[in-house]
Amino acid sequence: MDPKVSVLLFTYNQKEFIREAIESVFEQSYDNWELIINDNGSEDGTQEIIKEYSGRNRVKLLLSDKNLPIQVQWNRSLTCLSGEFISILFGDDFYLPKKLNNQINAFKSVGNDWGVVHGPGFKLNQTSREKTLMNSTEASGFSLKILLEDFYTKGFVNVISPLIRKTCFEQYPMYEDLFTEGECIYLKFALSYKFKFLNEPLVVMREHEGNARWHSKKNIEILDICLDRLTNFNNFPKNCVKPLIKLRVENYNIGAWENVRLSKAMDSRWVRKRLFNAFKLDFLQIFFPRNIVNLIFTFFPKTLMNKVNHLIDLLLKKSGQPYFDDKFIEN
Numbered sequence: 001m002d003p004k005v006s007v008l009l010f011t012y013n014q015k016e017f018i019r020e021a022i023e024s025v026f027e028q029s030y031d032n033w034e035l036i037i038n039d040n041g042s043e044d045g046t047q048e049i050i051k052e053y054s055g056r057n058r059v060k061l062l063l064s065d066k067n068l069p070i071q072v073q074w075n076r077s078l079t080c081l082s083g084e085f086i087s088i089l090f091g092d093d094f095y096l097p098k099k100l101n102n103q104i105n106a107f108k109s110v111g112n113d114w115g116v117v118h119g120p121g122f123k124l125n126q127t128s129r130e131k132t133l134m135n136s137t138e139a140s141g142f143s144l145k146i147l148l149e150d151f152y153t154k155g156f157v158n159v160i161s162p163l164i165r166k167t168c169f170e171q172y173p174m175y176e177d178l179f180t181e182g183e184c185i186y187l188k189f190a191l192s193y194k195f196k197f198l199n200e201p202l203v204v205m206r207e208h209e210g211n212a213r214w215h216s217k218k219n220i221e222i223l224d225i226c227l228d229r230l231t232n233f234n235n236f237p238k239n240c241v242k243p244l245i246k247l248r249v250e251n252y253n254i255g256a257w258e259n260v261r262l263s264k265a266m267d268s269r270w271v272r273k274r275l276f277n278a279f280k281l282d283f284l285q286i287f288f289p290r291n292i293v294n295l296i297f298t299f300f301p302k303t304l305m306n307k308v309n310h311l312i313d314l315l316l317k318k319s320g321q322p323y324f325d326d327k328f329i330e331n
Contacts, residue, residue: 003107005033005100005163006083010073011050011091012040017206018049024094030101036060038077041067046091070180078169086164092206093160099202103163106196115193116186118162119202126208133201134158140197144190148243152250157186157195161202168193175226179218184226191235217270220255227251245281252278253291260297261312266305268298 007025011018025035039047041064053059060080064073078086085107087100103117120136135155139146150156159182172188175181186195227248230236256274260266275295278285285291297305312318 002030002032002104003085004083005030005085005087005104006081006166007033007035007087007089007100008074008077008081009035009037009089009091010040010070010077011037011042011046012067013042013044013046014091015042015045015049017092017094018046021089021091021094022050022053024096025089027097028095028100029098030104033100034058034060034081034083036062036077036080038062038064038073040064040070040073071174071176071178074174075176078173081166084166086166086169087162088160088164089203090160090205092208094204095160096202096204099161100163102198102200103202106198107163107165110194110196112165112167113194114196115165115168115189116157116162116195117198118157118186118195119198119200121158121161121203121205122201124204124206126206131204134205136161138197138199139190139195141194142190143195144187144237145240145243147187147190147195148240148247151247152254156183158203158205159183160205162186164189165193175229178222178225180222181226182219182222184223187226187230188233191230191233191237217255217259217267220251220258223251224248224255249278249281249285252281253285253288253294256294257290260294260305261309264306266298266300266302271298 009021009025011021014021022035022037025033035053035058037050037053037059039050039062047063050061050063054061062073062077062080085104087095087103089095106117107114118136118139121134122131123134124131136158137147137150137154137156139150139157147157168189171192172185174185189195227244230244231241252274256271256278259271271294275285275291278291297308300308
């Protein structure tokens with residue numbers, strides 16, 4: 001008998017998209033799956049749509065009456081599944097029909113030390129309806145070093161494309177003190193498990209005003225923490241020390257640059273702190289032109305900086321990108 005796949009679907013206030021996400025699981029060419037729908041206290045009618053599936057075979061509902069930290073909801077879902085493999089889905093995205101089938105076939109050709117089968121996905125602009133292939137790492141085999149090197153160059157693991165062996169989550173549970181780990185969970189899995197890349201689109205991720213795939217202080221700070229914690233694991237390989245430091249430096253710099261260029265209320269003190277952290281890890285960063293410009297900009301009044309950014313956008317013919325100034329909340 002083919003192994004069971006547990007699809008964990010997470011949603012919050014996604015009434016417009018949730019039905020297509022659910023139906024994309026029912027339309028899979030692979031049959032042995034269960035669907036666990038975890039709604040995080042939706043108030044827009046999403047739960048009413050989800051309840052229509054309560055009597056369907058292979059569907060489990062986890063409906064919250066209040067909004068809880070995402071990591072808590074993830075670990076809650078993990079206690080309810082019965083599959084040997086896990087696939088993640090969000091309520092505003094959907095799977096392509098052969099996703100699970102092709103990934104299970106890939107797992108059948110490798111041993112138990114292979115924990116993740118992943119591939120690229122499409123990005124669908126909800127406004128223009130334009131669909132483009134997203135950048136994605138092609139990491140295969142023992143992949144941690146490649147994942148660190150590719151993160152800001154070739155791309156990271158598409159967060160919903162992988163099919164994951166359940167033992168990965170058992171060995172590396174989610175951090176409940178963080179808002180969400182996102183792509184960082186795959187860095188942890190790569191400490192112990194091999195990855196296999198399928199060179200075919202597996203999923204479609206929507207880009208719209210209501211999702212969280214934008215630039216934000218919170219996301220960049222969470223990545224800081226996840227990267228810093230990697231070295232706490234005893235099996236962190238020595239050949240990954242330099243790539244990790246390089247990625248941490250780049251993340252400090254990118255976070256500073258995004259806040260200067262995208263925020264309507266630049267946090268000068270926060271930007272300077274990030275630049276200082278980058279300099280501590282690599283003193284040569286102080287000579288990089290972008291970092292010098294960033295540092296100079298932190299002394300501009302906010303109104304002047306907004307005008308400068310508007311002028312830069314006009315010259316580069318770029319439209320403003322959404323940016324959230326929410327600060328990371330330490331627990």
